[in-house]
Amino acid sequence: MSKSVEGTIASPGISIGKAYIYKGDNIIIPKYTIPKDRIDGEIERFDESLAKTKEDIKAIQIQIASSLSDDTADIFKSHLMVLEDPIFDQKVRDTIARENRNAEWVLNDISLELIQSLSSIEDEYLRERIVDISDISKRMINNLQKSDMISLADLEEEVIVIASDLTPSDTAIMNRKYVLAFVTDRGGRTSHTAIMARAMEIPALVGTISSTSMIQDGDMVIVDAVHGKVIINPSKDEITEFRKYQEDLKELELELSKITELPSHTLDNENIFIYGNIEIPEEMSIIKDHGAQGIGLFRSEFLFMDRHLPDEEKQFEEYRRVVEFYNPLPVTIRTLDVGGDKIYAFTKHYKERNPFLGCRAIRFSLENEHLLRTQLRAILRVSSYGNVKLMFPMITTVEEIFKAKEILEDVKHQLDKEGISYDSEMPVGIMIEVPSAAINSDIFAKYVDFFSVGTNDLVQYLLAVDRISEKIAYLYNPLNLSVLRMLKRISQVAIENNVELSICGEMAGEPKYTMLLLGLGYRHLSMSSAFMYQIKRIIRAVTIEECENLVDELMIMENTYDIETKMLERVKEKFPNMIY
Ligand code: PEP
Numbered sequence: 001m002s003k004s005v006e007g008t009i010a011s012p013g014i015s016i017g018k019a020y021i022y023k024g025d026n027i028i029i030p031k032y033t034i035p036k037d038r039i040d041g042e043i044e045r046f047d048e049s050l051a052k053t054k055e056d057i058k059a060i061q062i063q064i065a066s067s068l069s070d071d072t073a074d075i076f077k078s079h080l081m082v083l084e085d086p087i088f089d090q091k092v093r094d095t096i097a098r099e100n101r102n103a104e105w106v107l108n109d110i111s112l113e114l115i116q117s118l119s120s121i122e123d124e125y126l127r128e129r130i131v132d133i134s135d136i137s138k139r140m141i142n143n144l145q146k147s148d149m150i151s152l153a154d155l156e157e158e159v160i161v162i163a164s165d166l167t168p169s170d171t172a173i174m175n176r177k178y179v180l181a182f183v184t185d186r187g188g189r190t191s192h193t194a195i196m197a198r199a200m201e202i203p204a205l206v207g208t209i210s211s212t213s214m215i216q217d218g219d220m221v222i223v224d225a226v227h228g229k230v231i232i233n234p235s236k237d238e239i240t241e242f243r244k245y246q247e248d249l250k251e252l253e254l255e256l257s258k259i260t261e262l263p264s265h266t267l268d269n270e271n272i273f274i275y276g277n278i279e280i281p282e283e284m285s286i287i288k289d290h291g292a293q294g295i296g297l298f299r300s301e302f303l304f305m306d307r308h309l310p311d312e313e314k315q316f317e318e319y320r321r322v323v324e325f326y327n328p329l330p331v332t333i334r335t336l337d338v339g340g341d342k343i344y345a346f347t348k349h350y351k352e353r354n355p356f357l358g359c360r361a362i363r364f365s366l367e368n369e370h371l372l373r374t375q376l377r378a379i380l381r382v383s384s385y386g387n388v389k390l391m392f393p394m395i396t397t398v399e400e401i402f403k404a405k406e407i408l409e410d411v412k413h414q415l416d417k418e419g420i421s422y423d424s425e426m427p428v429g430i431m432i433e434v435p436s437a438a439i440n441s442d443i444f445a446k447y448v449d450f451f452s453v454g455t456n457d458l459v460q461y462l463l464a465v466d467r468i469s470e471k472i473a474y475l476y477n478p479l480n481l482s483v484l485r486m487l488k489r490i491s492q493v494a495i496e497n498n499v500e501l502s503i504c505g506e507m508a509g510e511p512k513y514t515m516l517l518l519g520l521g522y523r524h525l526s527m528s529s530a531f532m533y534q535i536k537r538i539i540r541a542v543t544i545e546e547c548e549n550l551v552d553e554l555m556i557m558e559n560t561y562d563i564e565t566k567m568l569e570r571v572k573e574k575f576p577n578m579i580y
């Protein structure tokens with residue numbers, strides 16, 4: 001038997017290929033003292049890395065200018081400015097000579113000093129330089145250590161990426177043609193990196209803890225994201241067995257895809273709506289091909305991953321692409337949800353002690369009102385091109401609803417004055433993903449047109465369990481009775497107050513929870529494409545009554561383990577051949 005390592009399935013599937021260990025941002029800074037007689041040599045080493053880094057940046061600039069645009073290539077001008085700054089250069093040399101420390105150590109300290117002093121400056125342009133300095137210093141340290149920094153966008157052969165962790169933006173830039181799968185030591189099922197993997201249909205395992213220490217660059221691996229393990233240097237027989245399995249899964253998928261033609265209702269004729277969650281516009285056609293009846297969650301964050309914030313026109317064009325493609329089906333655009341694990345170039349320097357409890361989502365937008373106004377203008381403008389709904393994330397207080405709606409009204413007035421048309425009836429809704437919003441949902445219902453339940457965060461905040469921590473992943477369980485009670489309360493409030501209700505957390509996209517959610521009163525489910533076919537199959541084979549009976553049976557139990565065991569028993573009894 002070959003060695004293997006276990007992990008949590010972030011995106012299902014099987015992949016077989018060569019491992020590529022991706023270090024990403026995790027560079028190690030060696031720290032040692034230099035004997036007096038070798039100081040000149042150390043300064044020479046620094047000079048060489050400086051020259052090499054300049055060469056690298058110029059090469060990237062030329063490559064980007066030819067493949068993208070001169071504007072994008074200009075980003076690297078500021079990198080060169082840092083490298084050509086004589087004060088910076090001299091300071092590093094002087095410190096190496098004076099303190100007898102190695103170049104990486106000194107370079108890192110001086111960059112950190114610079115970053116710290118820039119963080120307190122009000123000027124936005126200067127603050128943006130923080131990212132440049134941080135990038136440059138990483139690149140130089142890499143050059144000092146002679147290790148190449150390959151971005152996941154630059155891969156040139158098919159690999160399985162193994163990393164300690166990946167950021168959502170690492171995942172977004174991955175060259176999908178070459179990334180067969182990825183495996184990370186850290187992270188949980190609802191981390192945004194896992195969500196991106198499902199969106200891109202790349203098999204992925206997260207939270208493996210030791211894959212980077214057990215797997216070497218170039219090792220052959222099988223990622224079995226059906227049973228949750230990575231097999232390292234498999235035997236020939238294992239490879240043959242898994243290749244066959246891969247083929248079987250493809251056939252099964254093809255067979256299941258025929259279901260898109262059929263209506264989505266239960267045996268007792270209750271219509272159940274299936275929508276898609278999209279993270280990047282490229283997914284819109286995959287999701288439609290899977291039979292989605294619209295977009296229940298359009299995470300607008302992807303537009304903000306770039307170092308340059310998107311202006312109104314850019315946002316308008318991106319939203320329009322999706323809205324027109326789906327017209328007349330609805331597209332729910334969620335305003336920016338940065339913070340938590342979604343840290344982008346423009347927020348990289350806002351360090352917070354507890355990012356998930358910090359300036360995230362609507363809090364960030366209300367603090368940075370100019371960004372919210374630009375986004376609302378773009379969304380309102382696009383509302384006259386199709387069926388658009390607007391959604392605010394992470395609403396915690398009723399005041400946030402008032403404030404966000406007040407800004408929305410103001411933006412509408414502005415557009416009226418400019419004679420720009422928009423849909424004046426555009427529904428406005430909120431995510432219910434914080435316990436206070438669920439508890440006060442009867443009050444919030446008076447002020448919004450719809451609720452969309454974000455179980456990824458709701459579970460995290462209700463159980464006080466970090467959704468991306470692999471250490472306490474065992475506690476992150478949507479079947480905790482408190483979660484079920486909360487989901488039930490939200491659906492009752494929505495029905496009583498005639499507020500449209502959907503659910504867009506990852507729970508909605510997992511077949512094992514479908515009967516439970518139907519039984520809890522949910523009729524609008526929004527999910528990634530990964531399990532859409534299976535979920536529709538379940539919907540068409542059950543009655544609401546049996547789903548409600550299941551809920552009754554589960555909600556008298558106190559213990560999460562018992563609830564889970566009973567639920568899986570019932571679901572597997574009815575659908576024995578599914579992947580759960
Ligand atoms: C959620 O929290 O369930 C949700 C859908 O939002 P996100 O995963 O983007 O935080």
Ligand code: MG
Pocket residue numbers: 393433454456457
């Ligand atoms: Mg959320």
